[in-house]
Amino acid sequence: MTVSGSGQPMVTSGYGRSLLEVLRDSGRDPASICPPAWVAELESPESARVPLREWLRILESVSVALGEPELGLRVGASYVKLRHMGVLGQAVMSCATLEEGLQLALRYQRLHGDVAEPRVEVRGEQTHMSWVWPHAEPAPPLMVQLMQAARVTYVRWLTNRPDWRFDAWFDFEAPASTAAYSALFGGELRFGQAESRLVAPAAYLRAPIISADGEMRLRAEAAAQSLLKELAGETEFLRQLKTALTQRLAVRRVALEDAAAAMRLSPRALQRRLDGEGRSFRTILEEVRQARATHYLRDPVLSLAQVAFLLGYTEQSTFQSAFKQWTGESPGAFRKHLAAQGESAHRPTNG
Structure with missing residues (x-):
């Protein structure tokens, strides 16, 4: 089995490693749930990208094994980190403002894999952060949970504003309990929407990023540009x-x-x-x-x-x-x- 081919949609191996961390923190041996070869290759320092469909199957398997239908929220909020984004994460962390960081992330999204196509749009006094799932099959609810949770967590961490609230829209029907969603996002929840998105005050975009570093940004973005050219063949x-x-x-x-x-x-x-x-x-x-x-x-x-x-x-x-x-x-x-x-x-x- 290979996890680094380019003939199918891929994600960074950080996504795969996040599931290994979840299992170990839950007292479970990853090899008892995930294919042992998959575990071994992910833990190799040479592992860079994994097939998206394979990762989604493993995500579903872990959710079932742990009896946690909202696993995507926990993974996105606590296990998918900016460090998993490599030089792209470094460049975003070095930007001056949140808006600058989000726009840079949009430009180099392909380095993050073929997970989704993010969008940021200002509508009056609100910022709408959405993403387009570019694949034929609909995004599984677990993946939607993860993407929404990860983006909220990134924004709060970059700006050191854990108190910020977000309205969260989801393209799947409401679960029996929405307590975990309310605790994470803090704002209005809408389920059964045409697309998933986050809505927040437009003023959030002007907030400074606490780790801003102009020189580091230049170096990281140069590296990101180089990697993007390698993928552009x-x-x-x-x-x-x-x-x-x-x-x-x-x-x-x-x-x-x-x-x-x-x-x-x-x-x-x-x-x-x-x-x-x-x-x-x-x-x-x-x-x-x-x-x-x-x-x-x-x-x-x-x-x-x-x-x-x-x-x-x-x-x-x-x-x-x-x-x-x-x-x-x-x-x-x-x-x-x-x-x-x-x-x-x-x-x-x-x-």
Whole structure:
């Protein structure tokens, strides 16, 4: 058995090790519940990533063995740590504010594995933190519990604000008892929602991160960029898919069915190929849009509305929101930085 292949969705091995810690803290031998080979390989220092589906099966097995249907809450709150995120965790911990840290985490999420695609959106006086499960099968409730609990715990720890409360929405029905949920999140609970998310005051985003370190952030982000490039090696299939999407952006024909037709595949065949690559169609479409956005924004003749149209968006505001999630800054700010760089490059030097 291997836990480091790249042909299927993966997660960092820290997720796997967290389950080993849970079992040992509960007085259970991990090898009595998990496959011994899985345990041995996870404990190897060379282990870096594990197959997502395999990890989800083990998570379910541990939950049943411990008789703990809300195990995801405990794992997310107490066992999944920022240190499990490697250089990405270091970079986030070194940011100046919570907003800066969350935006950086969005940019380098792929280093964290293929667990979910996070989103952060400000709506008036509220911040909505959601995440998209990019796989065909719905996210199991245990996984939803874990993701929600981990994010709340990260935010409180980074800002040293254990008193902060969060409204928590879940895409599954309410359990018989919600006491554990109330104790962890502290705010309003909503079950049976269209998607899972956390809602908190927008002011939280301005809070300083207590471990901020500008120099460390630069070093950690440089390492994160290097790792991301290593993961960016693309197959011919992915290059063809991105070309097909690029050609169809402006005419807004970028659904999976449109891409499949362009590549002379059935939608089901295209989805199977994506599953084999361990990628989601949504993520690839966003990567194409981001690449084209940075290209178009370098052309001062194009207005932001025109750029949005060329990227297949019906509303400029949707494009602006997406761009900020990709890069951490607005399209307008990106253009100002480009202009400043251009002025600097042409400014005469002294001496």
